[in-house]
Amino acid sequence: MLGDKFRLRFEKAGVLRLLSHHDLMRVLERMLRRAGLPFKSTAGFHPGPRVVFAQSLPLGVVGRDEVVELELTEVRDSGAVLTGLNTQAPEGLRFTRAAVVPMRTTAMPRRIVYSLPLPAERAGEAATACAALLAQDAVWVERVRPSRKGLNVRRYLRSVAVRDNTLTLDLWVTTTGTARADELLRLLGVDDLLDAGCVLERTLVELRDEAAAPLDPTDIPPDGPADTRPADPSRAIPDQPVASTSVAVPGDLAAE
Structure with a gap:
């Protein structure tokens, strides 16, 4: 199916489960460039691909059916997008499905x-x-x-x-x-x-x-x-990771 916005399902496993969300963003950008996919970029001093993860994955956790949405500047076939990404993906990262979605759709x-x-x-x-x-x-x-x-x-x-x-x-x-x-x-x-x-x-x-x-x-x-x-001042609270701010992640809430 042809389109310019895709919802992708992917698996992040093996040693790649130790890759942070921010580093995953960098890997994905390199994959998009090497695959020759014409991705849309964000505005600002440090533009990056316009991608949205439904829910960022905690560090060290294997993701079996994760969701990311990708916007392109040109129409592409979903099968070609899937093949292009998997060709450039490192071991442990595998895209399983690609579907065209309306541009105004957001994975919630x-x-x-x-x-x-x-x-x-x-x-x-x-x-x-x-x-x-x-x-x-x-x-x-x-x-x-x-x-x-x-x-x-x-x-x-x-x-x-x-x-x-x-x-x-x-x-x-x-x-x-x-x-x-x-x-x-x-x-x-x-x-x-x-x-x-x-x-x-x-x-x-x-x-x-x-x-x-x-x-x-x-x-x-x-x-x-x-x-x-109110929090109990006598109770020690383990450090809690902060989600990367390099990409909009609507499902990555303060309560996650």
Whole structure:
């Protein structure tokens, strides 16, 4: 299909999961130039490709079905765009789909899913922790950006469960935020598994304009901002990464 704006699905895995969002932007620009794709550029003193990621991927996390939108100055075939990018992509980065979208369309995430393999001896304990977490009316975490505060992320938890020795975090994404996978892993007591070599994967980024109508009418993202409270000054808060400002990322919110 011919068009000048494309929505691309891609996989970022292997050692490339350690590549930051900012560095991924640089890699993508080089790929576009080497593939000979006539991309639109941003304005300002440091112009770059006009690309929008639906949701930036946390450092160290494998992305299995990520989303980026690309604008071109000339019409191209979606198959040629996909082939051109994959020809220039480094190992660990693979584009799986390319679809033409209207120029005014923006990929807005609705739901994201993470998965973490668990050692068999930890699965039962993790499942109990998941049930206890979902039974709470409020799940408070501490945030430092854009200002230090406590945030109740319970409304963002669609499902947190263990199946077949795999922890699955099924999270709503709204215009006001979402839950962070690293925070939930700490609350569930399994964050040490990352240091032990287990790799967290994001297996799904569901977009608003692609989501099918739910069978259950109540199975929809929440409205409005999450509850907040003053931060506990006695509690140490781990450093939280800042998303790159070199590209507009509408899904990359302060609550992610």
